[in-house]
Amino acid sequence: MSKAEQSVTIISATSAHVADLHAIELQVSPSPWTAGQFEESLRHHSAYVLQQSGNVCGFLIFSCIAGAAELINIAVAPAHQGQGLGSRLLGFCLECVEGKADSIFLDVRVSNFPAISMYANKGFVQVGERRDYYRKPHGREDALVMACELNANLFASDDQD
Numbered sequence: 300m301s302k303a304e305q306s307v308t309i310i311s312a313t314s315a316h317v318a319d320l321h322a323i324e325l326q327v328s329p330s331p332w333t334a335g336q337f338e339e340s341l342r343h344h345s346a347y348v349l350q351q352s353g354n355v356c357g358f359l360i361f362s363c364i365a366g367a368a369e370l371i372n373i374a375v376a377p378a379h380q381g382q383g384l385g386s387r388l389l390g391f392c393l394e395c396v397e398g399k400a401d402s403i404f405l406d407v408r409v410s411n412f413p414a415i416s417m418y419a420n421k422g423f424v425q426v427g428e429r430r431d432y433y434r435k436p437h438g439r440e441d442a443l444v445m446a447c448e449l450n451a452n453l454f455a456s457d458d459q460d
C-alpha cells in the first residue's frame with residue numbers, strides 16, 4: 300500500500316459533499332452530471348467520498364437492489380490520480396455488494412482506457428456494447444458493458460504477480 304493510500308478514508312456521502320463531487324466531476328467527465336443530478340443520486344443510490352487528509356478527492360456511486368448491482372459513477376480528482384485511489388474505491392464497492400448480488404455491471408466509454416484497465420484489473424470483463432450511448436462534444440460514443448462475477452472476485456487479489 301502506497302503512502303498516499305494509507306492516509307485515505309472512505310465515508311458515506313451526504314448533501315454537504317455535493318459541491319465537492321460536482322467539482323471533481325467537472326474536471327473529469329466529458330458530459331458531467333449537474334449538482335442536481337448528484338443530489339438526486341444521493342437520494343436513491345449508495346454514495347461514498349474518498350478523503351485524503353480531510354480533503355475530498357474521489358467518489359463512488361453504486362446501487363444494489365434486489366440482487367442487481369450497478370456501478371453508476373466513480374472518479375478521482377486529476378491531481379490525485381495514479382496513486383491507487385480509484386482501485387481502492389472500486390475494491391470498496393466490490394466489498395459492499397459481495398454477497399448481495401451475483402455480479403455487478405457498469406457502462407464505460409469505449410475511449411476510456413484508464414477506467415477500462417482499472418475494471419479489468421479487478422476482474423471485470425466485457426459482456427456487451429451500447430451503440431452511441433454517450434454524448435461527447437461532437438457526436439456520440441459507444442459504451443462497453445462490463446460485469447464482474449462477485450464470487451469469482453472472492454479469489455482475486457491486488458497482490459497477484
Ligand SMILES: CC(C)(COP(=O)(O)OP(=O)(O)OC[C@H]1O[C@@H](n2cnc3c(N)ncnc32)[C@H](O)[C@@H]1OP(=O)(O)O)[C@@H](O)C(=O)NCCC(=O)NCCS
Nearest residue numbers: 327373374375380381382383384385386407413414416417
Ligand atoms: C478511472 C479512474 C477512477 C482511475 O483512478 P486512479 O486513482 O487514477 O486509478 P489507480 O491509480 O487506482 O489505477 C488503477 C488502474 O487504472 C488504470 N489506469 C489508471 N490511470 C491510467 C492511465 N492514465 N492510463 C492507463 N491506465 C490507467 C491502470 O490499470 C491502473 O492499474 P495499475 O496501476 O496496476 O496499472 C480515474 O482515471 C478517473 O477518475 N477518471 C475519470 C472518471 C472516469 O472515467 N470514471 C469512470 C467512469 S465509467
